[in-house]
Amino acid sequence: MPTERQDFPLPPLLRTNTGAARRIGVEIELGGLELEAVVAVVADFFGGRIAEHGRYERAILGDQAGPWQVEIDFAWLKELGRRERDAGDALAGLEEAGEDLVRAASAWMVPVEVVSPPLPLARLAEIDALIARLRAAGAQGTGGSLINAFGLQINPEVPATDATTLRRYLQAFLCLFDWLQGRAQVDLARRLTAFVAPFPKAYVRLVVDPDYRPDLAGLIDDYLAANPTRNRALDLLPLFLHLDPERVRRVVDDPRVTARPTLHYRLPNSEVDRPGWGVRPVWEDWLQIEHLVAEPERLATLCRAYADFLDRPLSGLIEDWTTESRAWLKSPDDI
Known part of the structure; x- marks a missing residue:
């Protein structure tokens, strides 16, 4: 060892x-x-x-x-x-x-x-x-061929499985998704195969609303209604299957979905052939999510800011949430 x-x-x-x-x-x-x-x-x-x-x-x-x-x-x-x-x-x-x-x-x-x-x-x-x-x-990794849709996936165990904790992880991820996607530089082959498709905009707007407070059943039902697929950058089906198998299996009957008490983060490329590359930068980016979850007031303020951004008529067209979201990141020395 x-x-x-x-x-x-x-x-x-x-x-x-x-x-x-x-x-x-x-x-x-x-x-x-x-x-x-x-x-x-x-x-x-x-x-x-x-x-x-x-x-x-x-x-x-x-x-x-x-x-x-x-x-x-x-x-x-x-x-x-x-x-x-x-x-x-x-x-x-x-x-x-x-x-x-x-x-x-x-x-x-x-x-x-x-x-x-x-x-x-x-x-x-x-x-x-x-x-x-x-x-x-x-x-070889993703860059070894134009058609390699290879990824690195991490599965952090959640600290708790109550609705509030899981909602906070989801909100933190959705608020920082644009920044994470820019950091990951997702390869074209992986984007074309939709292995890491973004969450639907209507679902994002629902979840980041400051008044969104579902119980666990409601959280799972909302997720399944908008995301009955494994192909999300943050796949919560394994976690929800672990928590409520009957509820999930009524909607998703895919044997590849297996139960486990973890989040399933699928966004990063596999760059195993690039000298010096490893899991560390992916993990350090993920820690931005962890720190937001551990600081509920900061997360709530970020959710309000992102909800306001999404409500702007030109959000995503001439305004860039990636740039705005950087203001909410911890410095590397603080993580």
Whole structure:
């Protein structure tokens, strides 16, 4: 197990309302390497042992936080791989040949994904060290091809699951979305695939209204009515599925949505091939959200300012909220 010095800044809310230390998951999509090459790098880095879950999925065991997953991010292929493992020789012949054909055709655009277990925040620096190893092995990110729609996704555990806390996270994100999008410089391929589509304007205006105070059921219902999709820069479906599975499944019957007590931030590109790139700048940008949530009065004032901006006749045309929102950011020395 690597021992990396922790020098990442931490959020003001370090523990959940149960007293447990908050954790974070990280997902890195990459190209340029075959599945087994990525598995070898991750297993060597953590000193873990490899378990095969199918032709397109591996787990690296031995980390006290839980298994690391390395997989080809293509649901149909993964399902065939599982069936092949379970059925043995029963899938020989045409189905296996068809699977290989689709895999070969998709290899140039389907990423390999490295998925961490829920990690203590103090281990975030290890992610950057792992990215450096993958880069040295030849991994490519979004910029490796005009069609690479690869992303880096972080999943911070929420400190509490009451409606007020979750509303504040959503409001803080919506108020800073334009700034975050500018910082992320989202690649054209990712924008065209709508993997990180912005929230509908009417929904944004509803949520940032200073009088918006739904209970948890109302918060979830409003979200589902406007966003019955995984393809949002901040995907709350996993969190809401964790909290109220029946309510979510009535609207979203997508097996790719799995329950977890985390926010799912999907906006940043994967730039694993760029020297010096890592999760740190993404995390530092995210901390602007964390600080707003921890300062309700400052957040409420920002919501009023953004609501007023959205009500202006020329907002978004000749007026720029990105510039205005910078006035609400913490300085790097304060986060």
